[in-house]
Amino acid sequence: MSRRCELTGTGPMVGNNSSHANNKTKRRYLPNLNDVTLRSEALKRGIKLRITAAALRSVDHRGGLDAYLAKAKDSELSPRALKVKNEIARAISAEA
Numbered sequence: 001m002s003r004r005c006e007l008t009g010t011g012p013m014v015g016n017n018s019s020h021a022n023n024k025t026k027r028r029y030l031p032n033l034n035d036v037t038l039r040s041e042a043l044k045r046g047i048k049l050r051i052t053a054a055a056l057r058s059v060d061h062r063g064g065l066d067a068y069l070a071k072a073k074d075s076e077l078s079p080r081a082l083k084v085k086n087e088i089a090r091a092i093s094a095e096a
Helices: 055-062 065-071 079-095
Strands: 013-018 022-028 035-041 045-052
Touching: 035 055, 035 065, 045 055, 045 079, 055 065, 065 079
Parallel strands: none
Antiparallel strands: 013 022, 035 045
């Protein structure tokens, strides 16, 4: 399982540990990933995603998964999230 957010594309970053003597050693900063089930109003079901805590706050701020995916760039989304975005778009267009 990759350590990458399915909505924002956030992945591990590289930096340095710095000791008290100011010695530097390489380290990885891993994203704060959580397995969550987000409810889609258009599809009327839950969607399981592995996203960062920051992405979860962004989804809440934008008003839910449907609104978030409507504004999200396709290049940032994972293939699973992109598939869900297309399903939601089809469901919304079918309702109208």
